[in-house]
Amino acid sequence: MPHPLALTVGEPAGIGPDLALIAWVRRNEVALPPFYILADPHHLGRRAVRLSLRVPLASVPPQEACAVFPGALPVVPLAVETTAEPGQPDASSAPTALAAIRRAVDDVFSGAAAAMVTNPVAKNVLYRSGFAEPGHTEFLAKLAAEKTGHEAMPVMMLWAPELAVVPVTIHLPLAEVPRRISTELIVATGRIAAHDLKRRFGIARPRLAIAGLNPHAGEEGALGEEDRTFVAPAVARLQAEGIDARGPLPADTMFHESARRTYDVALCMYHDQALIPIKTLAFHHAVNVTLGLPFVRTSPDHGTAFDIAGTGRADPSSLIAALKLAARLAHA
Numbered sequence: 372m373p374h375p376l377a378l379t380v381g382e383p384a385g386i387g388p389d390l391a392l393i394a395w396v397r398r399n400e401v402a403l404p405p406f407y408i409l410a411d412p413h414h415l416g417r418r419a420v421r422l423s424l425r426v427p428l429a430s431v432p433p434q435e436a437c438a439v440f441p442g443a444l445p446v447v448p449l450a451v452e453t454t455a456e457p458g459q460p461d462a463s464s465a466p467t468a469l470a471a472i473r474r475a476v477d478d479v480f481s482g483a484a485a486a487m488v489t490n491p492v493a494k495n496v497l498y499r500s501g502f503a504e505p506g507h508t509e510f511l512a513k514l515a516a517e518k519t520g521h522e523a524m525p526v527m528m529l530w531a532p533e534l535a536v537v538p539v540t541i542h543l544p545l546a547e548v549p550r551r552i553s554t555e556l557i558v559a560t561g562r563i564a565a566h567d568l569k570r571r572f573g574i575a576r577p578r579l580a581i582a583g584l585n586p587h588a589g590e591e592g593a594l595g596e597e598d599r600t601f602v603a604p605a606v607a608r609l610q611a612e613g614i615d616a617r618g619p620l621p622a623d624t625m626f627h628e629s630a631r632r633t634y635d636v637a638l639c640m641y642h643d644q645a646l647i648p649i650k651t652l653a654f655h656h657a658v659n660v661t662l663g664l665p666f667v668r669t670s671p672d673h674g675t676a677f678d679i680a681g682t683g684r685a686d687p688s689s690l691i692a693a694l695k696l697a698a699r700l701a702h703a
Contacts, residue, residue, distance in 0.1 A: 374485040375436040379471035380410035381490025384455035385675030386685040404698035407436035407445035409471040411453035433483035457681025465500035486667035486701035526662040531653030538645035557605035567662040580634035581618030588619040669693040
């Protein structure tokens with residue numbers, strides 16, 4: 372029997388518990404791979420009652436998750452009592468979210484889980500608890516380094532059947548982006564994207580389309596020097612390493628249907644340049660995939676949605692896509 376996926380509860384006051392419960396209810400309809408959720412089973416049970424969902428919960432070790440999955444939602448209990456109500460993070464929120472992440476990493480490294488899927492966390496809640504990492508992904512990279520003794524460079528890729536994008540810089544004010552872009556950063560990001568598309572996604576020779584920073588990719592310097600100074604040399608270096616990369620390309624013509632057929636992933640210079648096109652094309656089913664880690668990690672491409680937690684209005688489509696993609700990548 373294959374190993375199950377480890378699903379973290381995420382921020383317990385958010386929609387993570389709702390999504391897990393609703394996804395399990397739809398397990399046969401959407402052909403979900405077996406997973407277990409790392410959570411407080413009492414908290415999860417209260418959420419199921421609130422949502423009027425008849426979901427049997429089975430507190431089991433990961434090794435028993437696949438066997439019980441057809442008839443009950445497997446829960447691997449955390450050593451944290453979770454008291455957060457929907458939409459109301461409390462003192463138990465950060466300890467719950469972090470304990471779930473740590474246990475999921477332990478499980479993928481021990482072989483108990485095939486891959487990990489993470490429900491959304493609230494960074495402001497984590498920060499108030501003293502959390503020192505910039506975000507969820509950086510925390511995973513730190514935990515991976517603790518396990519392996521090697522630093523990892525995590526790269527965020529948003530994936531959907533229609534499009535895959537990688538933002539070279541992520542959560543930065545737009546004014547900071549030109550100062551943070553460098554040839555070295557673009558090359559390192561491109562290497563990881565090419566490596567994991569080949570290893571995880573089975574693409575023999577991944578094709579990278581690299582966007583320019585400026586309108587019209589700088590128009591040969593008329594609209595900014597960054598594309599000639601940083602982006603073009605990065606493309607040349609990637610090509611010299613045998614990677615199929617081209618650019619800098621004008622971003623405004625990269626995302627129509629015929630253009631998308633010419634590449635496997637678009638490397639974009641900043642957050643909105645990458646996320647606007649994929650959220651336009653695949654708002655409900657895009658998946659966040661972390662490249663560059665020594666294990667498979669996917670996540671739904673949305674936040675905690677405190678305003679609809681516990682209401683039954685949360686759409687599980689992105690989580691379902693994340694679970695399916697994690698299983699595919701883990702068994703590639």
